[in-house]
Amino acid sequence: MDNACVTPDLLTRLGTPEGVNALAVATAADHGDPLVAASAVRSRGVEAELAAAALTQVELRRRAVAKFGADAERMFFTRAGLEQATRAVVAQRRAARLAAAGVKSMADLGCGLGADAMAAARAGIFVYAVESDPTTAAVVTANVAALGLDDMIKVDCADATTVRVEEFDAVFADPARRRAGRGRVFDPRSYSPPWDFIAALPTRVPRTVLKLAPGIDHALLPPGAEGEWVSVDGDLVEAAFWCGPLASADRRATLMPGMAELTGSGLARAPVGPVGRYVYDPDPAVVRSHLVAEFATTVGGHLADPEIAYVYADTPAETPFGRRLEITDVLPFSLKRLRTLLRDRGVGRLEIRKRGSALEPDQLRRDLRLSGREAASMILTRVAGAPTVLLCHAI
Structure with missing residues (x-):
């Protein structure tokens, strides 16, 4: 199930008894061979479109365990959304840091499948989650319900630039860095929402966190902000700019899952000498x-x-x-x-x-x-x- 073939109506069907049954049948039939699985699901009388959606969900749930853990078994995914989603361990640490800073409410601009919103909600932060893509918004709404977080997360399908961010304690922004048919977007000026809007957020809400690509130029750090680069099991996964009172270092390297952190100015030069042992x-x-x-x-x-x-x-x-x-x-x-x-x-x-x-x-x-x-x-x-x-x- 991806954005090219799924609709909010089909997503709703997956939540009905008929859809739940289709997912159960697809899970039982999932043994690695997609053709055999498809035949097995169809033989149980599941309608073709629903069968295809259920089978794809089962596949994506299996892949999502690496990022979402046990929650993946209850969640819904799109292929693009899963690829771009924040790993749960990273989202949980970010949420804990925001909660420790006294944040009680947060606008999540470009919430994707909801990983950061759900982690923040579990940390006691009310989240207004905004997603401009209707299908993705429907998916995150389903995920919030599936995980029982309806009372802590409100999801809207809307343009992030229209949100009255000043009404919240903090803002978390994760601009889209991919475009359909064009792959990754490396120029921040081509982000969605655009970089000018993203860069201005700290002037509107001092406690702002920007999740960005690891290759982001250090020169784009807002004045006084902390630049953090995060790796998981040696894989560099993201950069985050912590703005205003959230900043506690100039530069930070965070290694997960062990939570090792190294801080510094980012300007020091190491001594040079001979090759050692x-x-x-x-x-x-x-x-x-x-x-x-x-x-x-x-x-x-x-x-x-x-x-x-x-x-x-x-x-x-x-x-x-x-x-x-x-x-x-x-x-x-x-x-x-x-x-x-x-x-x-x-x-x-x-x-x-x-x-x-x-x-x-x-x-x-x-x-x-x-x-x-x-x-x-x-x-x-x-x-x-x-x-x-x-x-x-x-x-």
């Missing part, structure tokens, strides 16, 4: 928040190239903010020399990481013609501007 690959949230220098301080490390975010040290340190590898060899890049070294070491399984290198790991792996049984890790990078290979113990 260990190399740390910082979490992408650390890199994107420009906190590599602060991270280097936590492990007593330095850079070997001022423009490359690998941190080196001679003694190991435990850290949640990066992956540590022990270096066995440092050599200038030479395919022939590298192939000989790996053959002599019996390496047949090779993890390849890179930063500051134009080489393609998959092509390089083929060119190396690996044939041994040992495993190793390799980093393609630059040291003092020169292309360099770091061979490391496998971890």
Whole structure:
């Protein structure tokens, strides 16, 4: 079920006894083969359009567990909405931070499937959730009802720019960064609502949070705002600008699910020195928040190239903010020399990481013609501007 084929009427049917039965039949028939499942559902007398919607919902619910946990079994989804939805762990932490700041009511502009609205409601915050797409608005309305949050969330299908945001303690805005048939939108001026409206929200409601793409330009941070970059299991998932009294740092890297946080100015420069015995690959949230220098301080490390975010040290340190590898060899890049070294070491399984290198790991792996049984890790990078290979113990 996606926005191209579902209607609010069909969504309503899925909530009737007939639809509930269709979902139950589709769940029982879901064994990985969509053709077999479709045949099984139709054989139980479920009408074709409803059967297709139920089967798609079952598929999306299965995929949504990674983001929504047990709630996914009761929720409704669109494909695009699920892809863009905030992970529950991120939404819950944001809601807790808003509640701790004393927020009691919030306008959620561009609420999507409702992940942030539902987390805020569960944290005791009343949410006015606005979504401009009629189908998505119908889906989030169904989700709010399914999770029993009707008394804490009011959903409207409306243009976010028409909302009287001043009536709320806080504003949360998640502008659409995709367009039908065009994929991701990278230019903030093409966001919906437009960037001029989004950027002006903190002047209207000081306690404003903007959820944005991780690649957002730091220069777009409103004056005095905190820029936070969030990763989940090493995957960089979003940036958030915390405005007005909500800001408590210049830059913050937040790593989940362990809730490790690193803060700093985002302007510091790490010291530069030689390659050490260990190399740390910082979490992408650390890199994107420009906190590599602060991270280097936590492990007593330095850079070997001022423009490359690998941190080196001679003694190991435990850290949640990066992956540590022990270096066995440092050599200038030479395919022939590298192939000989790996053959002599019996390496047949090779993890390849890179930063500051134009080489393609998959092509390089083929060119190396690996044939041994040992495993190793390799980093393609630059040291003092020169292309360099770091061979490391496998971890």
